[in-house]
Amino acid sequence: MKRITNIMIVFLAVAGLFSCGGPSEAVKKTVPEAFIEQGKKVQHAYMATLEFLELCKSGKVGGVEMESYTRIDTLVLDPEAKILDIYFNRHFAYRPLREANVENMYGALRDALGSSFRDYEVTMYSTGVPVRRLIPNYYIEEKSARDEEKLPRVRDSIAPVVRNNSKPYTPSRGLNGRTIALWNSHGWYYENSLDRWEWQRARNFQIVEDIFSTAYVLKYLVPMLENAGANTFLPRERDLNIHEVIVDNDAPGNSYIENGKWERGGTGFAEGEKPYRSGDNPFRFGTFRKRPANDQYASWNLSRYSRNGGILRVCLLSSRSQQCRRCKIHRAPCRRTE
Numbered sequence: 424m425k426r427i428t429n430i431m432i433v434f435l436a437v438a439g440l441f442s443c444g445g446p447s448e449a450v451k452k453t454v455p456e457a458f459i460e461q462g463k464k465v466q467h468a469y470m471a472t473l474e475f476l477e478l479c480k481s482g483k484v485g486g487v488e489m490e491s492y493t494r495i496d497t498l499v500l501d502p503e504a505k506i507l508d509i510y511f512n513r514h515f516a517y518r519p520l521r522e523a524n525v526e527n528m529y530g531a532l533r534d535a536l537g538s539s540f541r542d543y544e545v546t547m548y549s550t551g552v553p554v555r556r557l558i559p560n561y562y563i564e565e566k567s568a569r570d571e572e573k574l575p576r577v578r579d580s581i582a583p584v585v586r587n588n589s590k591p592y593t594p595s596r597g598l599n600g601r602t603i604a605l606w607n608s609h610g611w612y613y614e615n616s617l618d619r620w621e622w623q624r625a626r627n628f629q630i631v632e633d634i635f636s637t638a639y640v641l642k643y644l645v646p647m648l649e650n651a652g653a654n655t656f657l658p659r660e661r662d663l664n665i666h667e668v669i670v671d672n673d674a675p676g677n678s679y680i681e682n683g684k685w686e687r688g689g690t691g692f693a694e695g696e697k698p699y700r701s702g703d704n705p706f707r708f709g710t711f712r713k714r715p716a717n718d719q720y721a722s723w724n725l726s727r728y729s730r731n732g733g734i735l736r737v738c739l740l741s742s743r744s745q746q747c748r749r750c751k752i753h754r755a756p757c758r759r760t761e
Contacts, residue, residue, distance in 0.1 A: 464539070465500055471535040472498070472509055475528075484531045486524035490514045505543045507536075515549035520557045522564065528554070583654045588751075599652030607640035609633045610659055664733040669694055670723045673709040683719025685712045692738050711740055 472495055479489035497510040509532075532545065547554040560569040582600075586593075593599075609623035610633055624632040641661050648655050670677050673693045693709025712721070725735075737752060 464502065465498060467539065468498055468500060468507060468509075468536065469495065471537065471540075472532070475532045475535040478531055478535070479528065484524075485527045486521065487528055488518045490517050507540060507543045507545045508548060509545070510548045510551075513550050515547075515554070516552075516557050520554065521562050522558060525554055525558060583652075585654075594650075594652030597651040598648060601652070602654045602656070603648060604656050604658075605640065605645065605648075606658055607644075608636040608659070662734040666733070668725055670725070671709065672712050678724040679721065680723065681712070681719070681721045683714065685714050685719060685721070688713040688740065691740065706738070711738075 476489065476493060476495070478484050479487045480491055480493070482488070492512070492514040494512045494514070495509065496512050497508075499506075499508040499510070501507075528547070529545070532547070533540070536543075536545070549557065556570055560573050563569045611620045612623050613619070614621050622631050622633040637659070641663065645655050645657070645661065670679050671693060672679055672681075688711040690707055691709050691711030692706045695703065695705050695708035699705070714720075725733075735752070
């Protein structure tokens with residue numbers, strides 16, 4: 424007759440058995456009704472595990488600081504394969520776990536289980552993960568025992584989206600090849616009840632968070648990161664110049680000049696009609712231009728804007744069918760006139 428492995432899974436769902444405070448005599452001496460039907464082996468495993476928890480909570484297990492809210496969640500007993508899996512709630516993992524205190528816990532648990540579970544493979548779980556996997560790799564002495572899934576992935580260096588060829592140096596280490604998404608602060612939002620635009624954060628000790636953090640992120644932090652080789656992306660405007668000039672091939676009379684043979688590329692940017700409504704996408708309002716060869720270029724004049732110092736942005740199309748791999752921009756020196 425084919426033997427069928429008897430796996431007994433018991434879920435503890437009776438909330439009355441688990442008081443949020445410290446252990447009580449009723450909890451110590453009472454076996455949950457769900458365990459009684461599973462036989463003495465399961466009852467013994469439950470009572471031994473409960474005794475183990477009380478030792479941990481009372482500080483009698485070396486290096487273990489157990490929260491009083493820690494409870495047994497599930498017992499999985501396979502007497503045929505001699506496996507005992509004990510699942511605890513998430514509070515079990517709230518305290519720092521290290522190799523020493525985890526081994527002490529396993530020792531205390533085996534002592535509580537006694538000789539009847541001497542040949543069993545016992546594993547403790549919390550948050551659905553074996554307790555040993557909750558030990559940070561930094562605190563695992565043996566390198567071969569460290570969890571490879573927690574190790575940082577080695578990735579190829581990513582070429583920067585924008586590179587300043589005029590810089591006298593190019594970082595080879597540091598943050599070179601790293602991409603950082605940085606949100607410097609909150610910003611403007613429209614307050615319907617007051618019918619106005621205003622900052623999202625209140626004034627606190629003469630400081631507005633929306634302005635204060637931006638003041639040092641844009642002037643100091645972002646340049647430091649980019650000088651170290653990082654690509655930084657900000658969802659908020661980073662240009663402090665209050666003047667804006669948009670040069671577009673769809674807008675006549677804006678100093679945009681093409682040299683050589685250029686072609687219509689398809690749907691692209693146009694400023695469109697303002698104000699924008701919900702769902703409007705300026706990058707679908709106009710067209711873009713493309714060149715068939717590398718010896719053609721386009722130019723524009725922003726001398727009035729450049730005198731005040733500003734950031735130059737170029738909109739390029741990037742897709743699977745049409746991809747701009749490289750675009751070089753030359754910026755002529757600005758002559759200041761008083």
